[in-house]
Each structure stands twice: as structure tokens, then as C-alpha cells.
Amino acid sequence: MKIREHYSLKALNTFGLDAKARYFCTLHKLSGVRTLMAWQQEHPDLPLLFLGGGSNMLFVNDYPGLVVQVRLETLEVLGQDTDYHYVRAGAGNNWHEFVRWTIDQGFAGLENLSLIPGTVGAAPMQNIGAYGVELKDHVYEVQALDWRTAEIRDFSVEECRFAYRDSYFKSVEPERWLIVAVVFRLPRQPQWKTDYAGVQEQLDGKVLDARSISDAIIHIRQSKLPDPAEIGNAGSFFKNPLISVAQWESLKAQFPAMPGWPQQQAVKISAGWLIDQCGWKGQREGDAGTHIKHALVLVNHGNASGTELWAFAQRIIASVQDKFGVTLEPEPRVL
Ligand SMILES: Cc1cc2nc3c(=O)[nH]c(=O)nc-3n(C[C@H](O)[C@H](O)[C@H](O)COP(=O)(O)OP(=O)(O)OC[C@H]3O[C@@H](n4cnc5c(N)ncnc54)[C@H](O)[C@@H]3O)c2cc1C
Structure with missing residues (x-):
């Protein structure tokens, strides 16, 4: 090597x-x-x-x-039982190509996660999610190699401790575990999730199946999200904050238009909305900025350095903290 x-x-x-x-x-x-x-x-x-x-x-x-x-790129159908098809994908496979491959096999479940950049092996790290579906909804187990012993261990979904943009691998023991493959269980009787904004409209008049939903998601993402091949970015740069019910009630009284989604004993609020309210959407300092359509997406207009992008992100964090008393956390790994 x-x-x-x-x-x-x-x-x-x-x-x-x-x-x-x-x-x-x-x-x-x-x-x-x-x-x-x-x-x-x-x-x-x-x-x-x-x-x-x-x-x-x-x-x-x-x-x-x-x-x-x-770049471990194995791919195999393991079999099926009465409820699921089981497939195993090596960590190095491109995520979106893998999703389309499952659809070509006649399997459903991952269509809402179409066009997310990256690899299969990184997907469990932050439990990728989009359009009402998260990776954890379809994982059977994650196979990871212990970098201390070179032994491979199978992590059940519970052991992966998946949460919103989080997992055991990301938060508890990063760099100890090399994810080598993910085993998915894909339902034989799929439940389509098409209630997310804009998805139904794209599907009007079309046969409802995994491919048409995947095509609809691809269309929406391509029309809304900046393509990294054209403008450098890492998708959403900040996680949606989870705040206490008391803080939510106090903020809602001050800012009645603030969107929020109740969770277990907490409320998830929109990082994009907070950033937008602070006037950052489409702002630019040198080549570091936020996207013109998405306050949440930090962009490199060309020659920004990592230091400049991170300094720009920190100014956003400070102004949101100042106005709302809410601390934003970056979603990508900052190195
Ligand atoms: C335009 C755009 C849109 C996006 N949209 C979404 C979205 O809708 N939903 C979403 O959840 N994310 C989204 N993302 C974020 C990103 O695509 C995902 O987090 C993706 O899973 C990252 O994959 P990657 O292979 O590029 O990981 P990398 O950036 O290479 O790595 C991410 C983390 O995973 C670790 N890692 C990578 N591979 C392994 C492995 N085999 N074993 C152990 N650790 C590993 C790395 O060390 C790092 O900590 C978007 C990004 C972009 C640029």
C-alpha cells in the first residue's frame, strides 16, 4: 500500500x-x-x-x-425473509449510486435519501437524513473494525445509538471504529413518505414507486441545493438546535413566526430561520459566505481558506447567540 x-x-x-x-x-x-x-x-x-x-x-x-x-466497494444481496430484503454495502460505495442500485434491484426504502453526497461508510456517522427518512430507519447492522485490535464487530441499531445527526461512532469513539460495511433491511411492503414539502407536486400524475420518488427527490434537490462541483459547500453547515420547552415558549412569545417541532421533552428549531433572521442569507466576506437561497449552507465562492470559512461561521454563531440566546453547532467535522 x-x-x-x-x-x-x-x-x-x-x-x-x-x-x-x-x-x-x-x-x-x-x-x-x-x-x-x-x-x-x-x-x-x-x-x-x-x-x-x-x-x-x-x-x-x-x-x-x-x-x-x-474505498471498500463490495455490494451484495444477502437474502430475504417475510418482511425484508437484506443487502450489504461496503463502506467505500458512493451513497447515491448505492441507493439507485437498490432501486434497480426492485428494493424500496432508501429513495428519500437519494442524491446525498458521500459514501455508505460515512452515512451511519451522522445518521444521514432527508425528506422525512433517516438512515437508522433501514439499517440492520453496522460492521466496524476496531482499530485497536483489527477485529470486526457487528453493531445492532440500538448499539449504534443513532440520534439526530449523531451516532455512537461520531460522538463516543471517533477514529476507534473503521466502518467497513452496512447491512440494510429494506421493507417488502414499503410505506412511501411523500408528505414533505414539494414532493407530492413532483409526483402528480406519476406511478408511485421507489424510482419515481427518488427521481422527484433528485429533481427537488438539484433545483434547491448548490452543487459542490459548482460552488464549494458541505450542505447544511449547522444542526437544527434542540432547546427546552421553557426556552421555546419564551422565544415564541418574542418571535411568534419562529418555526419549531416538538420532540421528546424538547423542541427542535430551524437553524436556517435563526440565521436568516440575523441577516446572513446570501452574505459574503471575501470568498466565504452563505448561499443566496439557503442561510444554512456555508459556501466557498472560490478561494476562501478553511480559516476564513470557520471565522465566518463563528460570526454567524455569535450573532444567533446574541439575538436568540441559542448556540448553533456545526454539522460537519471541523478539523
Ligand atoms: C450538497 C450537500 C448536501 C447534503 N445533504 C445532506 C442531507 O440531506 N442529509 C444529511 O444527513 N447530510 C447531508 N450532507 C452531508 C454529507 O453528505 C453526509 O454527512 C455524508 O454522509 C458524508 O459522507 P462522506 O463520505 O463525504 O463523509 P466524510 O466527509 O468523508 O466524513 C464524514 C465523517 O465520517 C467519518 N468517516 C467517513 N468514512 C468512514 C468510515 N468508513 N468509517 C468510520 N468513519 C468514517 C469521517 O472521519 C468524518 O468524521 C450534504 C452534503 C452536501 C455537500
Whole structure:
């Protein structure tokens, strides 16, 4: 396995930032893990970073350790029982291509998650979600390799501790577990989720199935979200905050138009709305800015550095804190 030095990550992150990895390699086969572990023992102080498609990362600095690009690309149908089809996808598969492959097999369940950038292996990290569906709704188990022992463990959905944009792998033990594959269970009697804004309209007059819903979602996403190939971004930059019911009631009294969605003993509020109210939508400082249509999407207009983007994000965080007393948290990994 070739380990490169001072390797540019510019083409490997969707902000298009020219950060350098001190060391870099691509993992195509699991057999390469032992080689990497041996190499790491000779460099014990270097940090380790797993990289999928780089669509949920902001590189503020060069990365001082070893970046392992995960390209394990196996794909297989495991079988079925009375309720589900089971498929296993290697971590390195492109997420959207995998979703379309399941549809080609005649399987449903993942159609609402069409066109999310990135890889299968990163999807459990933040329990990706869109248009009323989250990854956890269709996961059977996550297969992950313990970087301390090289043993593979199967994590059940409960063990993954999936939550809103969160998981065990993201919050409890990052970098200990290399996700090698995800096993999905896809319902034989699908329940279509088409009540999200705009989806029904796209489906009018069409046969309702996984492919038509996937096509509708692709159409909506392409018309609304900036394409990283045209303008650098990582999708939503901030998580929707969860606040207490008491704080929600107090804010709602001051700002009656504020949208909110009750959760268990909390209320989820819209980060995009808060940012928009502070006047940040479409703002730009140098090449760092927010998207003209989406206050929530931080964009690189060309040559912004990671430091500039992060400083811009922090000004947004400060002004939302100031006006609403709510602390925004970034959704991507800031490195
Ligand atoms: C235009 C755009 C739209 C988006 N829309 C959505 C959306 O609708 N919903 C949503 O949830 N997200 C969305 N995202 C965010 C992003 O696409 C997802 O978080 C995606 O799952 C990231 O995949 P990736 O392979 O690019 O991960 P990366 O950015 O490479 O990595 C993300 C994290 O996962 C870790 N990681 C990656 N692979 C592995 C592995 N095999 N094992 C262990 N750890 C690993 C990394 O170390 C890092 O911590 C969007 C991003 C963009 C640019």
C-alpha cells in the first residue's frame, strides 16, 4: 500500500479546500488494515482520520497525521425473509449510486435519501437524513473494525445509538471504529413518505414507486441545493438546535413566526430561520459566505481558506447567540 506525503485533499473535500494530509493512503481491501496498523505503530504520535467523500468536513488546517481514504466497494444481496430484503454495502460505495442500485434491484426504502453526497461508510456517522427518512430507519447492522485490535464487530441499531445527526461512532469513539460495511433491511411492503414539502407536486400524475420518488427527490434537490462541483459547500453547515420547552415558549412569545417541532421533552428549531433572521442569507466576506437561497449552507465562492470559512461561521454563531440566546453547532467535522 502506498503512503504518500504532503498530499493535497483539494479534490477530496466538497468545500474544495487545499488542505494537505501529512500522510495519505487509500484502503481498497481489508487486508491492507494490518499494513496500516504496523505503519502506525512506527508513528505512534500521529492522529488518524478516515475519509469518505469529504462532504461533511471543513479543513481549517492541514491534517498533521494519516488520512485513510476508505474505498471498500463490495455490494451484495444477502437474502430475504417475510418482511425484508437484506443487502450489504461496503463502506467505500458512493451513497447515491448505492441507493439507485437498490432501486434497480426492485428494493424500496432508501429513495428519500437519494442524491446525498458521500459514501455508505460515512452515512451511519451522522445518521444521514432527508425528506422525512433517516438512515437508522433501514439499517440492520453496522460492521466496524476496531482499530485497536483489527477485529470486526457487528453493531445492532440500538448499539449504534443513532440520534439526530449523531451516532455512537461520531460522538463516543471517533477514529476507534473503521466502518467497513452496512447491512440494510429494506421493507417488502414499503410505506412511501411523500408528505414533505414539494414532493407530492413532483409526483402528480406519476406511478408511485421507489424510482419515481427518488427521481422527484433528485429533481427537488438539484433545483434547491448548490452543487459542490459548482460552488464549494458541505450542505447544511449547522444542526437544527434542540432547546427546552421553557426556552421555546419564551422565544415564541418574542418571535411568534419562529418555526419549531416538538420532540421528546424538547423542541427542535430551524437553524436556517435563526440565521436568516440575523441577516446572513446570501452574505459574503471575501470568498466565504452563505448561499443566496439557503442561510444554512456555508459556501466557498472560490478561494476562501478553511480559516476564513470557520471565522465566518463563528460570526454567524455569535450573532444567533446574541439575538436568540441559542448556540448553533456545526454539522460537519471541523478539523
Ligand atoms: C450538497 C450537500 C448536501 C447534503 N445533504 C445532506 C442531507 O440531506 N442529509 C444529511 O444527513 N447530510 C447531508 N450532507 C452531508 C454529507 O453528505 C453526509 O454527512 C455524508 O454522509 C458524508 O459522507 P462522506 O463520505 O463525504 O463523509 P466524510 O466527509 O468523508 O466524513 C464524514 C465523517 O465520517 C467519518 N468517516 C467517513 N468514512 C468512514 C468510515 N468508513 N468509517 C468510520 N468513519 C468514517 C469521517 O472521519 C468524518 O468524521 C450534504 C452534503 C452536501 C455537500
